[in-house]
Amino acid sequence: MNSAELDDLEDWVGRDPAGRAARAAEIExxxxxxxxxxxxxxxxxDVAERNGELRAAAEAMWLINEWAHAHGNRYLIARSHLLLGRTYRNLGDVAALLEHAVAAVExxxxxxxxxxxxxxxVKYADALTETGSIDAARERYRQAEELARHSEDPRDRIMVLNNHAYAEHLAGEPGRAWAVVRRMRATAIAHxxxxxxxxxxxxxxxxxxxxHYEDAEQTVLAAITGYPDAPLEADALPEFLLTLAITRRLLGDPGNAQQTLDLCREQCEAHGHGEILVRVMQEQAELYAATGAFRQAFTEHKRFHAAEKEVLSAAREAQARNRQALFEVNEARQEAERFREQARRDPLTGLRNRRHVDETLPALIDNATRTGVPLWAALLDLDHFKQINDLCTHEAGDRVLVEVARLLVASEPAGGFVARLGGEEFLLVVTGLDQSGTAAFLERVRATIAGHTWREMAGDLPVTVSIGAGPAMxxxxxxxxxxxxxxxxxxxxxAGRNRVSAGGALCR
Known part of the structure; x- marks a missing residue:
């Protein structure tokens, strides 16, 4: 299995989704x-979300995103955010779309x-467009064009220009959009x-x-002609037919406009494109009005409004269900995160526990030996702790453990961590310091604990620690x-406790 095939499958949109999912399942x-x-x-x-299986898709995307964060895989972090952005955009949440688009790029x-x-x-630019930031979007489209120049495939630059042109169209800037269209056409001709x-x-x-209605008619006819050979979404053909019908009406050709609209209606009814069918009713009313059939236009316009309300109501209900599903996914994800975090924390002190050590330390050792960055493990043990439990009660002993933990956290070095291994034993992982630096750091930790005021918890009993440290090899x-x-x-x-011993390999 090579990464090139995965790249192709990630880009394989609009063609044989079942085959795409099946091949991905084989690889998995x-x-x-x-x-x-x-x-x-x-x-x-990705395929599941495109097929409407929103909940299962969102759960998978979030789980992969969490796995990627846990393992530091920035490519999977980016790609999962990209797909999550599209998921939220399809629910109409353009703010979430932009948030995920930014996270993906970063x-x-x-x-x-x-x-x-x-x-x-490009998707970042599209998100900026949808949130009304067309000036910022233009800068991102410009950056995308620069990236596309590194590609040998002219479709990459054409994709950027197509999205940019449509963004200008959505922003109500047809003149700017046409300037981008001209560059897109020139690029296509040149290649x-x-x-x-x-x-x-x-x-x-x-x-x-x-x-430019005559030009638009020829353009849409070319799109319809090319439809069978292109990897497009299922609703592409009725969309093209509706655009053609509108263009022919605007050209003053009601006969051909009606024939085209009838064909579009047949496509919608045969394949269940309800939202497009509502717009067909709207165009039918416009067409009746254009031919002077005002009574029919009025009747059709009422049908359009009734159908539009029904579609909007159904869409809102579906959107509400989908939002609830995503809310439940997020809630379950956050609850699972809380449970995972609790399972890796010592309930008394709040420090990391042995499970966290077992999951984290091996990777830190491996990284240290690969990169040459020093890593030290220091074990800390409270001296004569049994006396505190026996003479001052176990409650006092627990208070001492909690306070020691607080002092250790306050001293926690960057890149390392503190954990409680059990009883009165703690672990300090230290990175980036040589032997003398580690010994000096641990001596400061020892002195801080020894010099702390313990009378309220331990009476006249001293609270000190012995520390032993060794480097990863x-x-x-x-x-x-x-x-x-x-x-x-x-x-x-x-050697007498209340001291630090930090050295290399032991002599045998």
Whole structure:
């Protein structure tokens, strides 16, 4: 399995969605690579969302997003945000669309090839357009064009220009939109590329806005002719037919306009395109009015309004259901996060626990041995802690443990962490310091605890710690590193307690 096939499957939109999902499922089953498995799973979620399986798709996207964050995989973070943005956009939540689009772009590493970065910048620009920030969108489309220049496929630059032209059209700037259309056409001609039906639909929309109805008619006819050979959504053909009917009415050709509208209605009724069918009714009323059949126009216009209310009501109900489904997904995700966090925290002190250590420390050791950045494990043990429990009660002992934990957190080094391993034993993981720096840091920790005021909790009994620390070495497992630190801790206790022992490998 190579990444090129995954790239193709991620880009394989509009063609044989069932085949795309099936191939992704095969990859997910066969691979032993977790990253490949997650990419394949995200492709399946993409297909599911396009098929209307919103809840299952959103759950998968969020789980993959969380996995990617936990494993530092910035590409999967970016792609999952990209797809989540589209999911929320389809619910009409353009604010969430923009939020996810920004997160997707920010997550991409600089090493990602320009062509793989391109869709993220375009979708960011599209999101800015939909939130009314056309000036900011223009800058992003310009950046996307620069990225597209690195691609050998002219369709990449045409895709950018098509989206930019449609954005200008939506912003009520037909003149600007036409200037972009002209550049798109010039690019296609220069590379011997024929614009696909979606590109032509954008061109026709701009031509209609400019009043160039004859040109728009020819453009839409070309889109319809190219429809069978293009990977388009199922509602593309009735959309093109409706645009053609409108254009012919505007041209003063009601006979052909009616024939085209009838064909569009047949397509909608045969394939269940209810929302387009409502717009067919609206256009039918316009067409009756254009031919002087005002009574029929009035009747059809009433039918249109009734159908529009029904469709809007159904759409609102579906949107409410989908929003509830996503709310439940998010709520369950947050609840699971809370449970996961609680399972990795010591209930008394709030510090990380042994489970967190077992999940986190091996990766830190591996990174340290690969990069050469020093990593030290320091074990801290409270001296004569049993006396505090026996003479001052277990409640006092718990208060001492909580306060020690607070002091350790206050001293926590960047890049490391503090954990309670059990009883009176704690772990401090220190990164980026050499032996002398680590010893000095741990000595400050020891002195802070020894110099703290403990009388309220422990009476006249002293509260001190012994600390033993050892460095991670090539080939180390977690057990090796902790055994090295434990041996140094034993040295510190044997030497009289309330001291630090930090050194390298033990002599045997």
């Amino acid at each position: 089953r066969e691979t032993g690579d977790d990253v490949v498995r997650m990419r394949a799973r995200l492709i399946r979620a 997550a991409l590493e600089e090493t990602v090839a320009p062509r793989r970065r391109l869709p993220y910048v 011997g590329y024929r614009l696909d039906p979606n590109d032509l639909d954008t061109v026709a929309s701009v031509q209609i806005a400019l009043g 090539p080939g180390d497992e977690q057990a090796d590193l902790l055994a090295r630190a434990d041996a140094r801790l034993y040295e510190a206790k044997r």
